[in-house]
Amino acid sequence: MAEKKLPNLTQALEIKRVATSYYGDPRGFEEILFRTRNNRYVLVQRGGSESPYPVENIQQILKVQADEWLQRNA
Template sequence: MAKKTPNLETATEIRRVTKGYFGDPKGFEEILYRTKNNRYVLLQRGGHESPFQEEKITQILKVDAEAWLASL
């Protein structure tokens, strides 16, 4: 069975981290969301020389979301 992609349009954005500028090949952004059913989702995307060349959407545990926030 395929994983269900969370609906980020109805999710609440908790924190957005942007490195670089728009169009920067090394730039990227990470966005932490909380869905309506209290699940946490981390969206990572960036330029072709960034750590996140492909958009990545990952459901994470609350403890991992808290650790990500604390690392900023």
């Protein structure tokens, strides 16, 4: 099985960053929404060891999902 290729975010536009708690809090986490140069949306989720994202999660999402995420985090 081939390994899933992660999108290159070096030149992506950061649309919004949402942080819960403070840096260093084991329950704290952040979510960052990016738009890549080819207009794809990527959500990066990472946090402390007791957070919902103890391991960094990077996923490509649809525009409609990005719009819903933005509404939830307005």
